[in-house]
Amino acid sequence: MTDAAPRARRSDATRAAILRAARERFAADGYDRATIRAIAADARIDPSMVMRYYGNKEGLFAAAAEFDLRLPELAGVPTGQLGEVLVRHFLDRWEGDETLAALLRAASTNPGAAERMRGIFADQLGAAVARFGTDPATTARRAGLVASQILGLAFTRYIVGLPPMVDAEPAELVAWVAPTLQRYLTGPVPDPRTP
């Protein structure tokens, strides 16, 4: 099932340029507004090349939004620092790679992108949370809550650009948000009073 031809192709540079431009455009404009023509112009090639190499716009997005959270091995982290390690990791990951911003923007309107986002945060984050060992019955919910705070942080800071969230130093955000994730991960399950 793996690629049969790992041989280097002469067009690899072009493919990479397309992918880089695609990530930039998708991150800046979202799925619909990022046009193939604009991406091709950024990559200084003809729009038809995009079609040849990636089939269609969906295929291009799928290739551009391939993403690995690269979550650290949580099993090795002191239990009390889980929250801090996680926020810091996500902030770093987010600043350095616009793929996640592209995915986030696109997931709002494109069902396929939303599906992929669900996969990433359910599989990768869920697995990481499960591996460090909480009650299996609650891991999914705990991972979901962590995702909600992480994605909310990203959404307000990188997408909407809420001034107080944009201005904040990363260290400040870590200090504020780490205890939240810490409680979502290791805190006791609260009892939902239903008045």
Next chain:
Amino acid sequence: MTDAAPRARRSDATRAAILRAARERFAADGYDRATIRAIAADARIDPSMVMRYYGNKEGLFAAAAEFDLRLPELAGVPTGQLGEVLVRHFLDRWEGDETLAALLRAASTNPGAAERMRGIFADQLGAAVARFGTDPATTARRAGLVASQILGLAFTRYIVGLPPMVDAEPAELVAWVAPTLQRYLTGPVPDPRTP
């Protein structure tokens, strides 16, 4: 500067139908994918009517995304229950009115919508937080953090549809998230260690 003609027009029903259809479409599809033609079809009128009454697509969105958070008066809430009251209020508000979903979807790709979202959460939420009385120097940041968790909750539950967040009962979410908002609002300012 107010409307000079508060007299009821014969076309008010049409205007309302357009607005209702617009909110639905914008909420479901986002700004770009929600076409004027589709909105007009839902409202069972001609696309040109939309233009006549709202000028252009941006004007229509501006009218459809007019939104008041209707935040309760936080000054009257026991300090210890601020978080709980806020989460519950937002969940209610969100389920009952798709305007916020429309705004959230659109804010990801449309600069005008993002601007409006900034306004709503900076002005309305910021003012409410300020009015219940914390240190003025930190209110903006506290409001921003609250917005990050609230919007993250909405994004994962209503937009992306993360299974553990969609399945959760509202009471359960309140129980989990309330302490977070409580700390963002009334907790001490943490010191950002910068190693």
Next chain:
DNA sequence: TCTCGATGTCAACGCTTGTTGGCATACAGT
């Protein structure tokens, strides 16, 4: 050197979009 596939360019297609102007009809004020 010849050949053939890979790479790239060009022009065009069919379609959808927001937007516009003209024309019919219905209603309100006189």
Next chain:
DNA sequence: ACTGTATGCCAACAAGCGTTGACATCGAGA
């Protein structure tokens, strides 16, 4: 009853989109 305005529909426009196919050019293997 008449007139002017508000309301509504229809047809069309220009622009932009994703996508396609034909044609040039390059580069490696025989």
